Amino acid sequence: MLRIDNLKVELDSEAGLVKAIDGLDLAIRRGETFALVGESGCGKSMTALALMRLLPDNGTVAQGRVLLDDEDRHGQTDVLSLPEARMRSVRGGRIGMIFQEPSTSLNPVMKVGQQIVEAIEAHTALRGEAARAKAIEWLRRVGIPEPERRIDEYPFRMSGGQKQRVMIAMTLATEPDFVVADEPTTALDVTIQKQILDLLRDLQREQGMGLLLITHDLAVVSGMAHRVALMYAGQIIEVAEAAEFFAHPRHPYARALLKALPDAQRRNQPLAAIAGTVPPLTTHFTGCRFAPRCERRMPHCDSTLPELVDTSADGQSPHPVRCLLYVDDGRAAAAPAESAPPPLPARAATVAFADQAVGAPLLQVSDLKVRFPIRKGALQRVAGYFNAVDGVSFQVGAGRTLALVGESGCGKTTTGKAIVQLLRTQARIEGRALLDGSNLFELNGDALRAARQQIQIIFQDPFASLNPRMRVYDVLEEGLISLRTEMDAGARKQRIEALTDQVGLRREALQRYPHEFSGGQRQRIAIARALAVQPRLIVCDEPTSALDVSVQAQVLNLLKQLQRELGISYLFITHNIGVVEYIADEVAVMQRGRIVEQGTSAQVLSAPREAYTQTLLAAVPRLIGAPSA
Template identity: 65%
Template sequence: MLTVDHLCTEIDAETGVVRAVDALSLTLERGETFALVGESGCGKSMTAMSLLRLLPDSGRVAAGSVRLGETDLVQLPEAKMRDFRGRRISIIFQEPSTSLNPIMTVGRQIIEVIERHTALRGADARRRAIEWLDRVGIPEPERRIDTYPFQMSGGQKQRVMIAIALAAEPDIVVADEPTTALDVTIQAQILDLLKSLQQSQRLAILLITHDLAVVAQMAHRVGMMYAGQLVEVAEAAEFFARPLHPYAVSLFQALPDAAKRGQPLASIPGQVPPLNQSFTRCRFANRCSHVMPRCEQTPPDLVDMGHGHQVRCFLYPEAERAPATPTRVDLRSPTTLQPTGAHERAAATAETLLELRDYRVWFPIRKGLLQRTVDYVRAVDGVSLKVAAGSTLALVGESGSGKSTVGKGLLQLLRQTATISGQALLRGQPLDALEGEALRAARRRLQVVFQDPFASLNPRMRVSDILEEGVAALRTDLDARERGRRIAALLDRVGLPSTAGQRFPHEFSGGQRQRLAIARALAVEPEIIVADEPTSALDVSVQAQILNLFKELQQELGVAYLFITHNFGVVEYLADEIAVMKAGKLVEAGPADQILTRPSDPYTQALLAAVPRLTVAEAFLEERARGSSSLNES
């Protein structure tokens, strides 16, 4: 259905010509899901933009072809390409906030696609748009069709993006991280929707993601990209049973889960190399633990290992057609958590550091000319929980359940906008009653790491000034020289060079910026850190580095965490206790092993059942390994 042959995409940049996609070749059959995986900066999204001719003005397809049936999309004029884009091939973008038109209702944006590519008009097109909103799980679609993007949550906006992409029932959908911003339950719903459409319409899907569990559930074939190239291509069963490239093996080892509790996660050192250069060696050589002299002398080619499994690595000489050092990743993990270690046992008996008692955060709903309060949004409604010194409490639940509001409330960031009742106690001291110097003193002991480090770091300040700002405000006992020494020590503590202090936030990668956010939180030596989705936007390898850092800091400094997340792999690896929220209320709380293996509340059971897992995909993969798939038979 789709044939990509030696596709090369170049972008003009200040540092020179960047070859974002380099000689990429792949095929996509009708009814097939082909997954492109890899870290940020590997060229996955740029591949998607190239296929749909949506490159920036500075970008161009320098070579190769993209054939949809008998048509080469690269050669089409833009006016003709508009007939293909949306109707024959469409895309689900990664970031809905920047992809949806903010001055058009979501319904108008869906209807626009329907009227452009189908025979439906007017009321019929509107009814079809409502049907799509319902199919992608938007509540009250008849009413929400007339809302604007800013009136929807991040997950709802992503569902609207999916409805727009599918509205004209295209042959091929390019899904660029379609579930990154979604909760596990909505993610499961969207994946089921894509699979049902694939079965009913024989839809072909090019899935771009870094979530290997989603790949295991969805993909027929997998292509792993690194530095603009495909480094491994295989059937899904083969790839998960026997990953060959050292990069693929490292990513599997970096995944957090219950089996790795108490152990450091395997992280990949270094970063993806800049692509504004001509490579005369293997692109992964500077990060590979199996590097050989030959790797430094010439770049490897894709080698066919048989059964459609290709790998770009000198560990597997083409003449041998078999692994030089066979590797197998064991996807099976125990059904119960690893025995608690000394640190976890100590945390279980430690004194209570933070306590919420019947905590409520209500936002007023105001109407009329005088803006009188007519009702309240009960974002947090009677939550009680405890965080022990030196322990980690994971707060989980769907978007809108009130998790982040709990964190912002106890940090005293909502005093001007919400009505707060109940008690938030830090070592028995009521936080809501504190003012002025007493509140600043409490904030020395209570710090936060926000979800988006780029939005929470001042882009106009150098890193040294960002880190010193908190120290100067909350540690007035330290002089300038001592503050400088503390900043240098903090940068070293989070794994960044001392020269990083003279750079601006935009000069760092996402993972490095999150390290800076952690360093800023540590600057005043807090006793507890509220971590609000600190790894949600990070790649698997960078996430492993951040989780290792959190663990090390807890073991060495005794820091406690209130860890707000919807990533259950992270919860299994990091949490001592778990609290589950739904609609502003706490529905279940207890030790991590009990909640994860023996949940009692139906909502918790539903959340855990919706989590995509490599282990859940095991039967699927084994069945695929035993024989040809129904796709191949057809």
């Protein structure tokens, strides 16, 4: 259905010519799910933008072809050579794209229904009420509650997960032949994620739809993909059938990624994070691009450029790998390669946690209620209130981690924002949130400023929470200037540089703007900003959802290290149960604004009592092999 031949994409930047994609070859069959995985900044999203001809102004396709089956002409069409007028019918009509960040992809001044109807009318024969009815149907199919009402809301009225579902509905409503899905389930909870993935499978069966799945969630890949390509620094370094990739990864980078996955079995030990970062793509490479980070590095790895070599045995599906370990006909060096760690079963009967004794509570939340006004009429008078959080109570011990889990829209993020005092002018807040005995809801002026130095937040959407007009250095320094007035400019600089190293960013990144980074890199900046003022409690709102596996391991190791050394507490809002198993001491499960189950991690994850909790855990994807092609 789609073939990419020797694609090379270059970006003109202040640091020099960036070779974002360097000689990429792919072939995707009709009805196939092809997964493209790799670290943030390796070129996955740039590949998607090149396919759609949506490269930034400083980006050009230096070489290559993107061939799409053209049934009308009984041949193939080079997408890169089409005039823009014809490309508009292909983009959205024949090739749909689910973007990584719905907040930047949805028009903030248009109702979500208008945006979906616009796509339907542009690429199908439906118009008016028929197009609106189809938009409502797709909102229902992707799990938006009350779609007849929510279709007339603006994007800012929806949670991150709900906005992502709107993006998916907009893409699939035109029923394209081929879909490029760039992190389509990153912001979704496990139940909605399962629903969306099941929907994509159904569409593939019904329409023969091809799917290029770009993701860092290896569990999703193992359950969805037929084939997997692993990218690193602009190149593909391993391609295999999905089941073969997870059972017998060949490249040292692939094996390291699988060992970095968090779960209960690794709870009391650091995750196997990969040292270093992806090299800058302005580099003139003379050897293997992964060599500086590779545990199996050999002397000639720095001076010899590896080619893709097929490592499969006779009669097996091709398994090309770009590694000098396999230069001797692709098989001689395969024996010493380690196999992947065995995946966890779909549901473990017991989970072994070494829970420590609960310390004194740092934060005590009692009967928290958050009510948003519902405004109607031309004058927007308050006609009632919506109870987003309805009587929530919990506590976070000093040096402990409480995970707050539940479906998108259940009130998790609202709870976190209310505690950090970010909803005072938007909602009516009742109840108490005691930080060291002081009620946060009653603080003002200097007292509130002092409390904010003690409690910080990592936001769910890093792009929306970073000032686009400020360089990264200024973003990190802003909090220090405001809340750590005792630090001079030199001390602030040392602190910022140390933070940059801790979260896995290069120091040259400090002089760049947020839009110059990938989604995962922006999340690292947001984490560094929260850590900058050395708080005692951090509200972590999906802090690792935008991060690839290796960086997630680095961040989780960092959070646990800081907790051990400084006694920091975390209110960890997430839908990633693997992360919960690894980092959380206690778990609280939210549904429709209320906590329905609460206890230690071992109690809630091993023997859940509520049916809702059981449903959540049953929907968690695991490394369980791949579907047959």
